[in-house]
Amino acid sequence: MDILTDIYSLKQLLSTYKSKGKSIGFVPTMGALHDGHLFLVNLAQKDCDIVVCSIYINPTQFNDSNDLENYPVTIEQDIKLLKTQKCDILFMPSHDEMYPEGLKTNNFELNNIDKVLEGSKRPGHFDGVCTIVHRLFSIVEADYAYFGEKDFQQLAIIKQVVKSLSLPIKIKSGETVRENDGLAKSSRNTLLTKEERQIAPLIYKSLMKAKLAYNKSSYEELKKMIIDDINNAKGMELDYVEIVNPSSFNPLKNKTENDQAIALIAVFLGNIRLIDNLSLND
Template sequence: MLVFKTKSELKEHLQPAISKKNIGFVPTMGALHQGHISLVKKAKQENEIVVVSIFVNPTQFNNASDLTNYPKTIDADLKMLEEANCDVVFIPSVEEIYDENVNSENFEFDGLEKEMEGKFRPGHFDGVGTVVKKLFEIVRPTNAYFGEKDFQQLQIIKKMVVKNNLPVNVIGCSIFRESDGLAMSSRNMRLTQEQREASPFIHKVLLEAKSLFINEKGNGICKWVTEQFENQPELELEYFIIADEENLKEMKTINENVKYRAFIAVFAGEIRLIDNISLT
């Protein structure tokens, strides 16, 4: 496994493979868990070369303390990637990615960025789009892999690729969960024992909401979910919505030809956890 810290060295290494071999790419912010490794394994199955980036992107954080507290476990990350037979790891500095201009581009995502997370994290998706576009231009992957836990992010990256005519196939991968149902996230390691014990309730509610959606056609589900969290002292519901998977617009009435998904954001203390589930 080769590790590069500069764009020039990485590009020089990958240049002979571009257009001749499939390059799989998994962008991460480090603090890796088995969810990330599942993406690497899928990429290994479908590509001759797999590149993983580890870069905590400052332009996508609205909360400065969240950026400061984001877990950094580079030695453990590299060990996990080596065990997963990753080929190349890219660990750039902020200066290497942004030079001296640590700012986001302004993107048009056809309104996807204004729903859900966009309402609570203004500018977040411009930051995501900026860094992913930069990484795509550096790595020039054939296929790029993203987890469905960040489903809105996945749809936005797909939109960015289309609008910018980038020759990348963006592949969404199923949410990887702990044995108790909690969606794997780098933030989970910051949970207290009490918060960690309470947090599987999020997935439990999603499963019950799916059952209600199928059997009762969506009536009163949002109110029901809100009521469930009233008796959870460790968890505070930020939002729960049912939306069209394609445009992420909140469901008003059920259309038989639309794929719906339930999205949820919950605070455990200061730690924000998100999850989602397909309803159709």
């Protein structure tokens, strides 16, 4: 595996592959890799000749400085995992490489799906995400990029950026990878205490309960069911839960036969914020 830290070297290497007609798959990450990331690398390997993974903790997408400071860093372990997975290239740029003019973000036309849920709770978050993803796309110039469905709203927003800017890249998604007890794999899981880790699977269980009750309950009843589960759990504090249309992100109120419904949730468990989602009627 080639490990590169500067844009020039990465572009030089990729140009040699592209000149030979090789297809490029790209998996952008912030490190602290887990099975969810490796699943995306594996998807990319099935589609593409060469797979690039990036590790860059992007400061502009953190609206909480404590969250940025505490974000887990496991570079040696990450490199080992990617080598085992037979990833071709790891790109680990510095802040100066990624933000040569300082930590500034750009504005993007996102059809207002950046204004709700994560967007309303984390002001500026998606500006930071879109800025760094657009920058990485322009550097790697991959054929495909891969994102996890756990960050469902982020995935939708990145698809919107690609569409609105007519970027020459196709976005593919990987289903949420879960622990045996249902907890969605996340880099932040490592920050949970032993007791918190035992409580955390309740998030997924509450979503599953709503899914099973979908046919016989209103949206209001389904939301209340999830809210009650979280409020009754020791140490959990609900940040938001909403049942929305997965394309428009508009909240669903009255059921119709053709509804597509996905529940999205964010919960604080101690100081750690966890997100998850589940399609309720697929």
